[in-house]
Amino acid sequence: MKQRKASSFFLYFAPACRQAGSLFYIYVLPWLTKHSKKNFYMKKSLLFASAIVCSIIGIAQTPTPQGTNLNRNNGDPKLTEYWAPEPKLVSPGKTSSDAPSDAIVLFDGSNFDKWKSSRSGDIKWKLENGAMVVQGGTGNIQTKDGFGDCQLHIEWRTPAEVKGDGQGRGNSGIFFMGRYELQVLDNYNNKTYVNGQAASIYKQLPPLVNACRPPGEWQTYDVIFTAPRFYENGTVKTQARITVLHNGVLVQNDGVLLGGTQYIGVSNYEKHNEKEPIILQDHGNPTAFRNIWIRPL
Ligand code: MG
Numbered sequence: 001m002k003q004r005k006a007s008s009f010f011l012y013f014a015p016a017c018r019q020a021g022s023l024f025y026i027y028v029l030p031w032l033t034k035h036s037k038k039n040f041y042m043k044k045s046l047l048f049a050s051a052i053v054c055s056i057i058g059i060a061q062t063p064t065p066q067g068t069n070l071n072r073n074n075g076d077p078k079l080t081e082y083w084a085p086e087p088k089l090v091s092p093g094k095t096s097s098d099a100p101s102d103a104i105v106l107f108d109g110s111n112f113d114k115w116k117s118s119r120s121g122d123i124k125w126k127l128e129n130g131a132m133v134v135q136g137g138t139g140n141i142q143t144k145d146g147f148g149d150c151q152l153h154i155e156w157r158t159p160a161e162v163k164g165d166g167q168g169r170g171n172s173g174i175f176f177m178g179r180y181e182l183q184v185l186d187n188y189n190n191k192t193y194v195n196g197q198a199a200s201i202y203k204q205l206p207p208l209v210n211a212c213r214p215p216g217e218w219q220t221y222d223v224i225f226t227a228p229r230f231y232e233n234g235t236v237k238t239q240a241r242i243t244v245l246h247n248g249v250l251v252q253n254d255g256v257l258l259g260g261t262q263y264i265g266v267s268n269y270e271k272h273n274e275k276e277p278i279i280l281q282d283h284g285n286p287t288a289f290r291n292i293w294i295r296p297l
Contacts, residue, residue, distance in 0.1 A: 097153065097220060099293035106143060106278075107132060107292040115141050118279060128288070131157070134172055136284040142178065146275030148227040149297040150176075153220065157288045158186035160216025164285075166192040170215060171283035173202065176225045177276035179260035180240055182252075184287060188212045199244055199251040202261040207244075207251035218290070219247050224297075227274065228257070234271040 069075045091101040099105050106114045109130030117123045117139055124138030132141075158170025170186030181202040185192070187210055194200065199207035199221070213219050222245040229237040244252035259267035280289060 096222075097155070097291060099153070100295070103153075103293040103295045104145075105293045107289065109290055112141070114143055114145070116144050118142050125282075131288040131290040132280075133286050133288045134280075134282050134284075136282060136286065138282060140175075140279050140282050142277040142279040144277070146177075146273060146277050147294060147296055148177070148275045150223075150225050151295040151297060152176075152223040152225065152278070153291065153293050154223075154289060155218050155220050155291045156184050157218045157290075158184075158215045159286050162186070162215050165190055167196060169285070170287050171281075171285050172287040172289075173279075173281035173283065174221070174223075175261075175279035175281065176223075176240070176242075177227060177272060178279050179272070179276070180225075180242075180257055181261040181281070182221065182223065182242070182244060184281070186212070186215045188214045199246045201242060201252065201255060201257055203263070204258050204261060204267060205242075205252060205255045207246065208253060209249060209251060211246040211249035211251060213247060221246055222248075226297075228269060230269070230271040236269045239269070 070079060088102075093099050104114075109127075111127070112123050112125075112132070115123060118141060119139040123141050124135050125141060126133045126135055152174075154174060156172065162169065167185065169190050170184070172184040173181040174184060175181045183196060183198055183200045183202050185196075185198040187198040194206040195203050197206065197210065198212050199210075224243040226241040228240040231237050240257040242252050242255050242257065243250075257267075259269040261267060278294075
């Protein structure tokens with residue numbers, strides 16, 4: 001409807017304004033000038049009137065970005081097309097779990113080259129059959145590089161042998177920017193507080209549904225994460241946002257984070273760098289990860 005109104009304005013009003021402007025300058029302005037030579041205030045009024053007429057003509061002569069004939073019934077469809085810049089080419093993987101051509105592979109099962117321990121010293125987690133396995137008590141690991149806005153694919157598996165319950169079963173986590181945890185947990189027939197179950201943003205956003213597979217099976221997270229923005233003085237400009245597919249099921253839909261995830265107390269934001277490492281959590285359970293890739297956005 002707005003498009004149609006804009007079209008009508010520029011089709012009919014603009015030419016009328018141009019015509020009126022021409023008549024004003026050819027006939028009206030000379031006549032007024034001739035009959036007001038001795039009247040100072042009349043001259044000032046004429047200048048003011050001229051300025052208004054010029055403004056109207058200027059607006060009337062400003063084209064819309066797409067042209068003037070945008071009528072949906074008999075307009076030109078080409079006026080609403082644009083051809084550049086073209087999106088760059090990306091070759092997708094064979095399946096949606098395989099890294100596309102522009103992704104950074106963070107873990108392909110062969111080594112920890114893109115990772116380091118969050119403590120001093122080497123990573124103590126194990127490499128087993130193309131997966132990295134948490135070794136309880138050895139500490140978190142984190143990417144060597146920092147990331148902000150990103151698309152992340154990661155696969156995880158909680159232990160086939162079920163031990164413990166609640167938060168003690170297959171617990172790990174993926175901390176975006178080192179502080180915003182997407183929970184990893186075995187919640188297949190395992191109750192816990194809903195804002196701490198698998199696919200929750202820990203203690204903030206429960207998942208929309210529980211899409212867990214049984215323990216011992218590989219599961220996927222596909223995540224779109226938008227980093228928070230801060231003003232110079234440290235206050236929040238925009239909050240972090242997250243969308244998550246768990247095993248292909250939407251579980252977080254552009255959720256807004258309240259700040260860094262906390263075990264105790266309320267969340268809040270503290271200004272940090274535009275890029276920070278991704279951390280994988282050692283929560284004492286031998287949860288495994290494989291096939292991790294990321295596309296900075
Ligand atoms: Mg956790």
